[in-house]
Amino acid sequence: MASLFQRRRSKATQTERVRERRHEGFLRYANFRWAKISGGLCLLIIVSYALIDVTPRPSGGTWYGYTLGTIGALLILWLTALGYRKRKMTSDYWSLKAWTSAHVYLGLSLIVIGTWHTGFQLGWNVHTLAWVLMMLVILSGLYGVTVYATLPAALSNNRDEMTQMQMLEAIRAFDRQLHAAAQPLTPEDTAPVLAALDEDPFAGGIMARLSGRYPRCATAAALGALRLSRSSGAEAREKVVGLLSQKEAALARLRQHLRIRALLEVWLYVHVPLTFALIAALSAHIISVFFYW
Template sequence: MRVDRLANRRKVLSLDNMSNSFLTYRQSMCLKLGGFVAVLSIVVYIVYYFYLPASMPPGGGTMLGLLYGAVATAAIMVLMAYSVRKRSYRSRLGTLQGWLSAHCYIGLLTLLWVPLHSGFRFSTNVHTLAYVLLVLVALSGLLGAYLFAVKPRQFVQYGAEIVYPGDVVDRDNIDSQMNRTMQQIETLSQGKPQVFQQLCKRELAEGQPGRWHGWQLLLQRRLLRETVPIDTLQQFLSEIPVDHQADFTQFLVLAKRKRDLQYQLATQMRLKNWMQVWLYIHLPVSVIMLATVILHIALVLHY
């Protein structure tokens, strides 16, 4: 029991380290630096436009407005470069955790730099569309940070491979346990009375996820199909011959283990699919946002 508690504690600590390190990387260096840059950007904006003689009102055409626009554009390039860096496994250009931490906080800073660039002037045009898409990317990014930083600690009991495939535990561990348990049930049913074999056959068939079941789990409250409760199966013990009752008790234990594994697997499928949904939103919108920003710059340079 003590060994199990220590193992679970190590698993939680490992997940905490992985999920929180990118938010608190190097004692929250990116958070502190980002906060300082945000305050500095606001102070410079106020001093430049309200305390220094300026020939133009706040806007993208002023020297400071152009500077904020250039900084925001450079920041967006850095944000997009993270997709390349995370696939460059041999790169020595900083750690991946450091890149992810900078990715999060630079993304939030762009939400400030763009309004400072435009002088908080927006209208119904492609320029505003670029900012709206940027906001959508940032909001989906916050959702992703929540999934990676908060959810792993809530679902440790369902397997660490749900969020960090192959890093903490063998991702095939549950499948192998499921197959081994079902084989034991099938072996146990051989040469048994008909009612015993029927219950084993029904148990092997029930609760199995069907096609597209993983995606249906996103909207369904029930994770698995309806199965006969274990308490109901125990009532069949009286119908089993005495010399097979010990095996039937073992069958009940295996059935309980199989259902626990099925619930664990279904939970993993639900969480993995939610993360895939997040990727399907965050990545395409990011690409569209980048294309819109390029169009915005091209139009400004043309006119």
């Protein structure tokens, strides 16, 4: 009986720690636990800031400012540790999803912690530099959260059960067939086909990768040229045109794949270096505060 079985299962699940029956994204993790914690923290800061009257005026130098500054600095270091946590496969129990969730929400809370720490005193100095860098890191992180939330489905739809290797393999297969099919063509028609064969699917640079536009695509050029050309035999030319348009479709799929993956990754090239710049500026800020204030 099915019910008997469910009971047996549920006993088993008690002993296993990682046991989720459904997919739950990092934003929704544990019913928005970290969103609540982070929101509560921000609220606490905003309210206490309004209630506590520090003298002579709110700034990073008051006891209240130091408290927020210490929390913020420690938080920044902890948030940076995600990069290490992600890569260090220790055997104890932890969930990277929980870490990501906390990283996102606590990272956002830094907007309040950092800004309220300044007492809204900004200027052209190393202290404000740290604040600006922090805001930029958060901004890039916000982009990351947005693409993580919106792009995976598109990535999945586009690849249609194909792996990246299979996409490349498909293009290579068309190339081999093109090579054979282009033999009967006249030299004038062969030239664009050869150029298409020489094309590196990865070439085009960062802008092409991110925009998905490849204006100098040799395959598209060859397709255009052969459609207009009348110099070779019609049958051979049609076969090549057919293969070229198949290759173009395969290329389009691969490029879209690479584009989405690039969009999912590109922000990390901003987020991570800026984090290190932030830590450097933060160190300068802390040292200068303690030694030269």
